[in-house]
Amino acid sequence: MTAQREGRAARLEPSLGQRFESSLQSLLPRESRIFGLLLGLAAVTGVLIWQVPLYVPLTAMVLPMVLASLLLGPRQLPWFVVLSLLILSVLVPVRDVKLDQRTISAVVILFAFGFIIMLASFRRSSLGVAGVRGESMLVDLRDRILRQGGMPELPSEWYAASELRSAGGTAFAGDFVVTARDGDRLNVAVVDVSGKGEGAGTRALLLSGALGGLIGALPQAEFLAAANDFLMRQDWEEGFATAVHLSVDLSTGRYAIRSAGHPPAALRVAGTGRWSVLEAEGPALGLIAKATYDAVEGTMRPGDALLLYTDGMVETPHRDIMLGVDKMLGRAELLLRGEFDGGAARLIEAIGSRNDDRALLLLHRR
16 A cells, blocks of 8 residues: 555656756746747757758748747747847858859848738737737637527527628628527527628627627616617717617517617518518617617517528618518528528528628527
């Protein structure tokens, strides 16, 4: 037993190399370690350019500079570029290669490349993080938007799905969906921020976080008014958004829909099999202070379905929006007949402008 304890202790005790690495990590920040490794790579590349110029050209110095632009922060990147170009300046005269027009052109291109990297680092200084880390932050924010639009778990007699497509296929969009469930009450908002694609993405990031908190914290009648007050305080140049808010009691099917300058929701009544629009009126968010939003109320019975969407699904420059709504509902009647599961994805792929953001939410009571 004693021998087993000693063996386990020996395995758990860190080795001398591990203790040295741990001490080094505690003494040097991560950025400093990366800077040192890249500087070593630049030095090794310089030695190879000097010793074997026929096999390692001057342009090999691009490799450490590209890695530095991806890994180093804006404070260290300019210094690294300066040191790399200094190594290059020393290498050119001592290399045992004729200084011809091709070599001069390579040196000029390398210096121009270093200058471009330095300009990029100066632009990055307002963010304060390295390129890859800044991109990962944006990806994380985008994923949070998508998670807020995910449907909570619903009772078996209900089906809901949301789909989002951005203009040009980019990862960021001005349309988004936020949801919240409190007991038997489901609240959903489909929002369209002014602009499209990446241009509206930053405003959508901020607004989705705010609305995601409001939709689960306020009574249904106060949600759009609070969202309007929030946008009024932002004072954006393109400071408006449209939204449609649905609140439904999952036990009874009783619903209330409020709209803020948004295309009308659509209801399919199982008894007739036809779609009809639900006209709820109200000004867009961020335009009129202290705006009020009236509700259109009704009851979803088994077999009924509701469709919420943004104008990218129905609007084109050369067509009235209501004609687009009629076209969308005609396709919905065809694509969703008898099978609502997966219907949101089928509908958003079949209709809508590829040059505009599109969001769609489908709610069906089985």
